[in-house]
Amino acid sequence: MKIRASLIAFLFCALATPSVLAQADAEFAKATQEYAQGHFKEAISGYEALIRSGQWSANVFYDLGNAYFRTGDLGRAILNYERALALERHHPEATANLQIARDEARALEIQPSWPERYLQFTSVNQYSIAAATAFWLAIFAVVTLIFSRRRSVTVIAMLICCLLVFAVAVCAIYTLDRGSKGRAVAIVTGENVQARLATADTANAVLALPPGSEIKILSTRGDWIYAALPNNLRGWIPAKNAEQVRL
Numbered sequence: 001m002k003i004r005a006s007l008i009a010f011l012f013c014a015l016a017t018p019s020v021l022a023q024a025d026a027e028f029a030k031a032t033q034e035y036a037q038g039h040f041k042e043a044i045s046g047y048e049a050l051i052r053s054g055q056w057s058a059n060v061f062y063d064l065g066n067a068y069f070r071t072g073d074l075g076r077a078i079l080n081y082e083r084a085l086a087l088e089r090h091h092p093e094a095t096a097n098l099q100i101a102r103d104e105a106r107a108l109e110i111q112p113s114w115p116e117r118y119l120q121f122t123s124v125n126q127y128s129i130a131a132a133t134a135f136w137l138a139i140f141a142v143v144t145l146i147f148s149r150r151r152s153v154t155v156i157a158m159l160i161c162c163l164l165v166f167a168v169a170v171c172a173i174y175t176l177d178r179g180s181k182g183r184a185v186a187i188v189t190g191e192n193v194q195a196r197l198a199t200a201d202t203a204n205a206v207l208a209l210p211p212g213s214e215i216k217i218l219s220t221r222g223d224w225i226y227a228a229l230p231n232n233l234r235g236w237i238p239a240k241n242a243e244q245v246r247l
Contacts, residue, residue: 024055035067043067056247058088065097074105075189075211082187082245089123107188107212108230110180119172120181127176131169138162180214183246186227188213190241199224199236206235215242 031046047064065080081098084091102109112120141159145151177183188209196203199221207229209215215227215237224236 024050024053028055028060032063035063035070040067040070044071051247056087058084058091058094061087062091062094062097065094065101069097069101073189073211074101074107075187075191076243077101078105078107078212079187079189079243079245082185083247086181086245102212105212106210108207108209108214110185110214110216110228110230112180113175115175116179116181119175124173124176127169127172131166131173134162134165134169138166180216181245182216184217184244185246186215186217186225186242186244188215188237188242190238193237193241195227195229195233195235195237197235203236207231207233209237217242217244 027046027050031043031050034040034046035043044064044067047060047067050060051064061080061084065077065084068074068080069077078098078101081094081101084094085098088094101107138159141155141162144155145159148155188211191211193209193211193213194205195207195209195215196205198204209229213230215225215229217225217227218234219226220239221236223239225239225242226234226236227242228234
């Protein structure tokens with residue numbers, strides 16, 4: 001009975017998946033048609049419904065960014081271009097439109113540290129693959145050395161190289177994940193946002209943040225975010241005025 005139930009569940013999932021994909025394609029096509037007809041708010045609703053249902057892709061976020069750009073919401077346009085690039089680093093259209101939106105909004109950016117600048121030639125996922133590959137090759141080398149009668153110079157050299165690659169990859173993952181494009185990075189989506197010294201609207205302002213500016217969330221307190229800001233500053237902003245790039 002258990003086997004029969006599992007088989008039925010498997011067949012149900014196999015049959016349902018094409019239907020779900022077809023529905024998502026239809027919703028994407030409808031949102032794209034709304035955009036083409038100049039119905040940008042309707043297009044935004046369609047793209048956001050896809051995202052809420054888990055149908056994420058760089059193109060969906062890119063098109064959503066374009067729709068927000070057409071409505072004049074530069075903060076959310078920049079946010080969605082950034083989300084597109086987080087999924088697909090080499091998306092030339094998102095890269096170009098992101099720069100246009102930043103220039104128009106005069107958005108501020110967090111500058112990467114010098115280790116980030118050298119490590120950004122590839123992605124965290126690729127560093128993760130390199131770390132995993134190096135780890136298992138190192139395990140293989142250790143097992144080979146344990147069970148072999150003679151110590152092979154080649155195997156020892158391979159072990160050392162694998163350990164070095166593993167260490168560098170782990171350091172790169174840690175640096176990038178906590179850097180200017182890491183998980184804590186958020187985009188200012190509100191208008192006339194002021195970073196302040198304390199969690200109060202009457203506290204002294206630290207920095208004016210145009211829509212689309214980057215911040216790095218350090219902690220939260222109630223309805224406020226304490227963040228690292230551009231220009232090496234720190235301050236508090238209302239949580240409602242920023243959204244994290246990585247969902």
